[in-house]
Amino acid sequence: MAKTDLxxxxWFQAVAEERSFTKAAAKLGVAQSTLSHAIKQLEARMGIRLLTRTTRNVATTxxxxxxxxxxxxxxxxxEDEIAALMAFREKPSGSIRLTLSDHALESVVWPKLKPVLNTYPDISVELILDSTFRNIVEEGFDAGVRLGESVEKDMIAVRIGPDWRLVAVASPGYFAAHGVPEHPQNLVRHVCINMRHETAGGLYAWEFEKDGQALRVRVNGQLTFNNSYxxxxxAVSGYGIAYVPENIVAQHIASxxxxxxxxxxxxxxxxYFLYYPSRxxxxxxxxxxxxxxxxxx
Structure with missing residues (x-):
């Protein structure tokens, strides 16, 4: 067999991982016809079918x-070794891909990244906002950002932000009309704004704790989001009580x-912790x- 074209x-790896010639071609920056022809050449050279193609998707044999x-x-x-060789350059360079939530980006990551990107113009950063728990190795991320309690044990974890908490808030008008809950269990009688956890697929049960007593309360209301902002x-518009990160709602409370x-x-x-594989x-x-x-x- 002739020597395989690396x-x-x-290109085969890109198609197999994306399960689509269209997506792989866009990722690689080549024409779809060129990519398809290259894969057919690889299959012909190896004498085996590597991909099964239908009108809707592509799968590996x-x-x-x-x-x-x-x-x-x-x-x-x-790729890692080539990137490591860039250490011999005067300034570090390369592309870094991170997966993180919108709250992690706004409250911790972006404020710290802005001066770094100005100092190192040859470093490119791709930030994918997602509240789900992504497999960073399989999905091609260099690192992810999660709360410390959620980081896998086989990953290196670096703390990047302080501890924080969620707080229950609503508009003055809402409390004037519906009263103020004195205990977390009172929330079941209130109109609340739910948060959907995309990874689990369910609604977040609000977590409370006082004097060693922990409570989880499932609330109801007209609205459900997957975004704290x-x-x-x-909540400001009077649609109910929300349970949101304190640091991004502090200004609304102060005003x-x-x-x-x-x-x-x-x-x-x-x-929040930055987590990544050791390599x-x-x-x-x-x-x-x-x-x-x-x-x-």
Whole structure:
């Protein structure tokens, strides 16, 4: 068999992982017809079918899946080594891909990244906002950001922010009309603004704690979001009580747009951590990002 084109292997990996010629072509920056022709050449050279194609999707055959599992980690290692060689440049460079929530971005990550990007113009950062728990290795991320309690044990975790808590808030008009809850269990009789956890697929049960007593309350209301900022806007507009991060609602409380209740029942959570597999830690550009985000108290 003729020597395999490494470029074709990289393109095959992209198609197999994206399960789409269209998406893979866009990711690679090549024409779809060029990509399709290259994969057909690879299959012809190897004498086996690697992909099954239908009008709607693309899937790997048994042979294709075996090839993908063989080449993916090796191509990843080659890319990492090439990136590590960039340490010999005067300034670190490269692309860093992170998955994180909108709250983590606004409250911790973006304020720390802005000066770094000005200092290191050759470092590119892609930020994917998502509240689900992504598999950063399988999905091609360099790192993710989660609360400390949610980080997998086999990952390196670096604290990037302080502990924080959720607080229950509503507009003055809402409390004037419906009364003020004196205990978390009173919330079941109130109109509340729900948060959907995309990973679990269900609604978040509000967590409270006081004097060692922990409570989880499932609330009801007209509105459900998967975004804290939208919940705050709805609360300001009088649609009910929201349970949202204290640091992004503090200004609304200070200006009396919102009123905080059940303060002594609102516990602190572990702050945000940057987590990543050990093989990423020696890349110069990644080191710059980790050092910039690191929490220093």
């Amino acid at each position: 470029n074709q292997l990289t 048994a042979a294709g899946e075996r090839l993908l599992q063989t080449i993916a980690p090796r191509i990843g290692e080659i 939208a919940m705050i806007d709805a 009396s747009l919102l009123v905080q209740v059940l303060d002594d029942w609102s516990p602190f959570f572990d702050g 990423r830690q020696n890349l110069p550009a990644f080191k710059v990002i980790v050092d910039a985000l690191r929490f220093r108290g």
